[in-house]
Amino acid sequence: xxxxxxxxxxxxxxxxxxxxxxxxxxxxxxxxxxxxxxxxxxxxxxxxxxxxxxxxxxxxxxxxxxxxxxxxxxxxxxxxxxxxxxxxxxxxxxxxxxxxxxxxxxxxxxxxxxxxxxxxxxxxxxxxxxxxxxxxxxxxxxxxxxxxxxxx
Amino acid sequence: xxxxxxxxxxxxxxxxxxxxxxxxxxxxxxxxxxxxxxxxxxxxxxxxxxxxxxxxxxxxxxxxxxxxxxxxxxxxxxxxxxxxxxxxxxxxxxxxxxxxxxxxxxxxxxxxxxxxxxxxxxxxxxxxxxxxxxxxxxxxxxxxxxxxxxxxxxxxxxxxxxxxxxxxxxxxxxxxxxxxxxxxxxxxxxxxxxxxxxxxxxxxxxxxxxxxxxxxxxxxxxxxxxxxxxxxxxxxxxxxxxxxxxxxxxxxxxxxxxxxxxxxxxxxxxxxxxxxxxxxxxxxxxxxxxxxxxxxxxxx
Numbered sequence: 356x357x358x359x360x361x362x363x364x365x366x367x368x369x370x371x372x373x374x375x376x377x378x379x380x381x382x383x384x385x386x387x388x389x390x391x392x393x394x395x396x397x398x399x400x401x402x403x404x405x406x407x408x409x410x411x412x413x414x415x416x417x418x419x420x421x422x423x424x425x426x427x428x429x430x431x432x433x434x435x436x437x438x439x440x441x442x443x444x445x446x447x448x449x450x451x452x453x454x455x456x457x458x459x460x461x462x463x464x465x466x467x468x469x470x471x472x473x474x475x476x477x478x479x480x481x482x483x484x485x486x487x488x489x490x491x492x493x494x495x496x497x498x499x500x501x502x503x504x505x506x507x
Numbered sequence: 508x509x510x511x512x513x514x515x516x517x518x519x520x521x522x523x524x525x526x527x528x529x530x531x532x533x534x535x536x537x538x539x540x541x542x543x544x545x546x547x548x549x550x551x552x553x554x555x556x557x558x559x560x561x562x563x564x565x566x567x568x569x570x571x572x573x574x575x576x577x578x579x580x581x582x583x584x585x586x587x588x589x590x591x592x593x594x595x596x597x598x599x600x601x602x603x604x605x606x607x608x609x610x611x612x613x614x615x616x617x618x619x620x621x622x623x624x625x626x627x628x629x630x631x632x633x634x635x636x637x638x639x640x641x642x643x644x645x646x647x648x649x650x651x652x653x654x655x656x657x658x659x660x661x662x663x664x665x666x667x668x669x670x671x672x673x674x675x676x677x678x679x680x681x682x683x684x685x686x687x688x689x690x691x692x693x694x695x696x697x698x699x700x701x702x703x704x705x706x707x708x709x710x711x712x713x714x715x716x717x718x719x720x721x722x723x724x725x726x727x728x729x730x731x732x733x734x735x736x737x738x739x740x741x742x743x744x745x746x747x748x749x750x751x752x753x754x755x756x757x758x759x760x761x762x763x764x765x766x767x768x769x770x771x772x773x774x775x776x777x778x779x780x781x782x783x784x785x786x787x788x789x790x791x792x793x794x795x796x797x798x799x800x801x802x803x804x805x806x807x
Contacts, residue, residue, distance in 0.1 A: 382551070382552055382555060383555065385552060386552050386555050386556065389552065413549060413550070414550065435556070436550070436553065436605070437550055437553075438550060438552035438553055438555070438556050439550050439551050439552045439553075440550070442552065474569070475551075475569070476551045476552075476569070477551070477566075477568040477569050479568060480551065480568070
């Protein structure tokens with residue numbers, strides 16, 4: 356059992372959220388993050404089959420995790436009409452990518468409940484982000500056993 | 508102060524044409540005194556990405572539901588919300604939202620629980636407004652607080668509880684979820700999260716009429732004659748019926764409640780908002796799986 360710890364980028368997002376006092380400010384920050392969700396790199400753009408749907412989220416969001424030399428990269432797509440879900444994905448993509456397998460697996464499973472959003476977006480919706488984190492970790496473990504790369 | 512109704516020919520045939528406005532009508536009247544536009548979506552952030560100029564946001568979960576008990580806000584909570592959103596008791600409220608107005612219809616239903624008189628839906632909702640290329644803005648205007656009275660919620664007329672549904676057997680029940688949910692193959696929409704029902708299937712004797720049957724591709728409501736064909740002819744509903752509609756948490760059945768009450772004009776329609784997330788977890792209530800409606804249990 357790895358002790359819980361949080362990568363610095365993820366911790367910084369958490370601190371930024373908690374520093375905002377009003378619900379509206381936290382929502383605006385989540386929207387900024389939603390707008391920052393990176394486009395997929397070219398090598399993954401035509402490979403929807405690699406992506407796993409996070410069925411726990413209300414909107415169609417898909418994730419794919421790459422592990423190269425012990426370093427995790429998270430990729431996600433979500434429609435612009437689903438900014439809350441995009442925001443969740445963006446937080447995890449920005450906060451986890453570039454970290455080691457151990458560091459990603461060490462993020463506590465209930466981290467999404469600790470970023471000051473349960474009141475702003477409701478517990479029900481936060482569940483979607485919790486599921487997204489769980490699926491990312493699951494994929495990380497799966498990649499260790501069997502690396503996946505895009506086909507020709 | 509009464510804001511004139513939308514006289515669009517399409518609405519004339521509906522039982523209560525005053526409950527709908529078209530995008531053309533609304534676009535010409537964005538800043539009408541005595542009218543407040545409300546956006547209500549599934550996604551809590553969608554309003555912030557751009558909304559109809561002057562619209563305020565009401566979220567079904569964080570604003571309309573009690574934060575502890577599974578219930579709606581009480582009279583004081585609703586008055587506080589109306590005050591904060593700048594809505595007066597005699598204002599005309601026009602509601603629109605995403606997903607063909609699911610959450611907008613849900614909000615309208617909650618406004619009705621509090622007896623807010625003049626509350627209307629924008630036909631086609633948010634998606635059609637945007638698809639038409641009409642103006643949206645991210646500007647959030649300052650709101651002038653109002654003095655909305657504390658009015659206690661009246662649930663009896665349009666809301667059914669679990670015990671009401673058990674006593675309702677023998678009267679029409681409408682399940683508006685997807686056919687897969689009705690048959691018990693899954694307890695959530697294909698694209699929605701599992702929301703904690705322990706059993707799958709439907710309430711015995713319920714007809715399966717998915718909510719979308721009442722909507723066109725663009726999210727607008729079907730015409731009166733099409734709706735009459737579906738609900739009066741095919742389903743056999745009539746004005747003497749006592750009807751209960753349900754879905755998963757009461758949002759899609761608010762859409763059907765709106766259609767049956769205001770467009771088809773049935774006098775007695777209630778929304779069972781506990782819906783499948785309550786029924787599918789309740790102990791010793793009857794459930795049927797598969798495509799058949801199943802035998803009608805004795806009312807209890």
